[in-house]
Amino acid sequence: MTPLVRSFVAHFGEMGSRWGINRTVGQIYALIYVSQRPLNADEIGEALEFSRSNVSMGLKELQAWRLVRLKHQAGDRREYFDAPSDAWEVFQILAEERRRREIEPTLSMLRNALLEKPATEEDSVAQERMRGMHELIEMLTTWFDEVQHMDRTTLSQLMKMGSRVQKLLEFTGKVKVIAGGKTGKTIK
Amino acid sequence: MTPLVRSFVAHFGEMGSRWGINRTVGQIYALIYVSQRPLNADEIGEALEFSRSNVSMGLKELQAWRLVRLKHQAGDRREYFDAPSDAWEVFQILAEERRRREIEPTLSMLRNALLEKPATEEDSVAQERMRGMHELIEMLTTWFDEVQHMDRTTLSQLMKMGSRVQKLLEFTGKVKVIAGGKTGKTIK
DNA sequence: CTGAATTTACAGTAATTACTGAAAATTGAA
DNA sequence: TTCAATTTTCAGTAATTACTGTAAATTCAG
Numbered sequence: 231m232t233p234l235v236r237s238f239v240a241h242f243g244e245m246g247s248r249w250g251i252n253r254t255v256g257q258i259y260a261l262i263y264v265s266q267r268p269l270n271a272d273e274i275g276e277a278l279e280f281s282r283s284n285v286s287m288g289l290k291e292l293q294a295w296r297l298v299r300l301k302h303q304a305g306d307r308r309e310y311f312d313a314p315s316d317a318w319e320v321f322q323i324l325a326e327e328r329r330r331r332e333i334e335p336t337l338s339m340l341r342n343a344l345l346e347k348p349a350t351e352e353d354s355v356a357q358e359r360m361r362g363m364h365e366l367i368e369m370l371t372t373w374f375d376e377v378q379h380m381d382r383t384t385l386s387q388l389m390k391m392g393s394r395v396q397k398l399l400e401f402t403g404k405v406k407v408i409a410g411g412k413t414g415k416t417i418k
Numbered sequence: 419m420t421p422l423v424r425s426f427v428a429h430f431g432e433m434g435s436r437w438g439i440n441r442t443v444g445q446i447y448a449l450i451y452v453s454q455r456p457l458n459a460d461e462i463g464e465a466l467e468f469s470r471s472n473v474s475m476g477l478k479e480l481q482a483w484r485l486v487r488l489k490h491q492a493g494d495r496r497e498y499f500d501a502p503s504d505a506w507e508v509f510q511i512l513a514e515e516r517r518r519r520e521i522e523p524t525l526s527m528l529r530n531a532l533l534e535k536p537a538t539e540e541d542s543v544a545q546e547r548m549r550g551m552h553e554l555i556e557m558l559t560t561w562f563d564e565v566q567h568m569d570r571t572t573l574s575q576l577m578k579m580g581s582r583v584q585k586l587l588e589f590t591g592k593v594k595v596i597a598g599g600k601t602g603k604t605i606k
Numbered sequence: 607c608t609g610a611a612t613t614t615a616c617a618g619t620a621a622t623t624a625c626t627g628a629a630a631a632t633t634g635a636a
Numbered sequence: 637t638t639c640a641a642t643t644t645t646c647a648g649t650a651a652t653t654a655c656t657g658t659a660a661a662t663t664c665a666g
Contacts, residue, residue, distance in 0.1 A: 234534055234541050238548065241527045248520060249437045252624065264544035271643080281626050286644060307634065307641065315547055317554035332436060339429045346422055353422050356452035359503055360426065366505035369577055376580035384584045389557055392564035396572045398586070440654065459613080469656050474614060495611065495664070 231277055235264055239278070251291070254280060258288040259297055259313065263320075268301040268310035296323050322378060333371055340364040419465055423452055427466070439479070442468060446476040447485055447501065451508075456489045456498035484511050510566060521559060528552040 231239065239260040246256020257278055262269055269277075275285040289311060292298040297320070298311045314320055340360050348354040377385065388395065419427065427448040434444020445466055450457055457465075463473040477499060480486040485508070486499045502508055528548050536542040565573065576583065 232537055232541050232544075234531055234536065235544050237527065238531060238544065241524065245520060245524065247438075250435075254624075264547045266540060266543040282642095283627075283644075283646095284625055287625085290644085309643075315550065317550040320551075321554060321558075332433060336429065336433065339425065343422055343426060348422065349420055352454060353420050355454040356420075356423050356426065359452045362503065362505040363508075366509060369574070370509075373577040373580055380581050380584050384587060386557070387587060388583060389561040392561055393568050395576060395583070396568050399572060399575060442654075470612095471614075471616090471657075472655055475655085478614085497613075 231261075235261070238264055251295075254278075254284055255288045255291050258285065259292055262292075262298055262311055263313045263315070265312070268303070268312040270306075270308040270310050272308070274311075295327050318382065325374065325378075329371065333367060337364065337367055337371075340367075419449075423449070426452055439483075442466075442472055443476045443479050446473065447480055450480075450486055450499055451501045451503070453500070456491070456500040458494075458496040458498050460496070462499075483515050506570065513562065513566075517559065521555060525552065525555055525559075528555075 239257050242256040242260035243253040244256075246259075247253045251259075258274055258280075261274060261277060271282060271285045271289060274280070274289075275282050278285075280288070289298065292311075293300070298313050301310045301312055303310050314323070340363060343360050344357060344364060346353075346357075348357050380388075391398070427445045430444040430448035431441040432444075434447075435441045439447075446462055446468075449462060449465060459470060459473045459477060462468070462477075463470050466473075468476070477486065480499075481488070486501050489498045489500055491498050502511065528551060531548050532545060532552060534541075534545075536545050568576075579586070
């Protein structure tokens with residue numbers, strides 16, 4: 231590993247432990263992510279000085295996260311792995327997986343809690359707070375769902391626009407009348 | 419604790435360990451979040467059956483995350499804590515803290531790596547991948563920054579609109595000519 | 607100031623999580 | 637099929653992280 235790769239890998243190791251995924255797994259992912267070609271478990275173990283079995287476990291976890299993909303090389307029996315190199319794709323995968331693992335269970339818990347009849351004054355207040363949390367999460371995930379289905383050009387256009395969308399919305403409110411009157415079109 | 423609160427607290431305990439914050443801290447937060455009134459360390463320790471010192475450490479961490487606030491009660495020397503109950507506010511705090519702790523260090527590492535002259539072919543490829551990651555993170559955080567400064571009405575309007583913004587953008591492209599011609603206004 | 611109430615620090619221990627090596631299982635070329 | 641190559645599993649151990657009790661520090665009413 232060159233110093234450049236080494237520092238990237240080290241950073242992912244440290245960050246990894248900051249959120250659920252452990253140091254080893256973070257390092258393995260980082261190595262694969264920046265690698266030009268798919269790597270096999272021995273190469274990874276050698277580069278990072280991990281035991282073969284540790285690498286195997288790490289790869290299994292990364293596959294469960296869909297962050298690495300198994301690639302077979304012609305005429306080689308060993309399993310090679312690479313990672314989607316497009317950052318936006320990686321972001322989407324991460325978002326989906328975290329949603330499945332963290333958001334959905336939480337929403338489900340909240341939904342159940344909100345169905346209960348509050349037994350006490352305390353319960354009513356608690357339920358109120360939970361309702362707020364539930365509403366926000368639903369709103370954010372619904373929105374994110376939709377955004378994911380937008381084409382990337384629109385998306386980047388929208389992001390570059392940033393808070394100026396606000397002006398667009400205000401402006402459109404006025405424009406609708408003029409344009410709608412002229413063209414017969416309205417914005418649904 | 420009522421069963422309702424108990425299950426909420428338990429869920430946060432489990433989820434807590436899934437991302438960096440530990441079980442205890444998650445439970446303390448959950449308890450404070452749904453509580454009607456500020457709680458002191460003894461009350462928390464009693465409700466959750468944690469030692470006094472464990473509660474103290476947990477509260478310190480939650481304060482560092484700005485997820486709980488110290489509130490003094492008149493005529494009581496003990497320290498009481500409550501949590502912002504508005505879910506959107508909590509979301510913003512979390513976003514800011516995670517940004518500071520995770521995003522910023524990563525951006526900084528990436529920026530440094532991108533300044534290096536690639537020593538090998540491998541390095542060039544690695545740098546290319548890092549550049550992609552850096553660009554996406556910059557774009558997302560810049561955008562998120564701006565969104566945070568939008569007023570909440572616009573924001574919720576925008577979210578409810580979801581992917582229909584896409585249509586709005588397309589439509590506006592056409593409308594600009596008509597409306598601009600009529601009113602002299604253009605969208606900056 | 608003083609000292610009781612309260613919070614914090616920290617060393618020791620418990621619990622959890624990560625890692626290894628060896629053995630078992632699987633795979634696929636011959 | 638067979639068997640060597642390869643991957644996976646898992647029990648044991650190492651390392652890390654979480655938790656407790658005690659002692660020290662801090663705070664503030666009197």
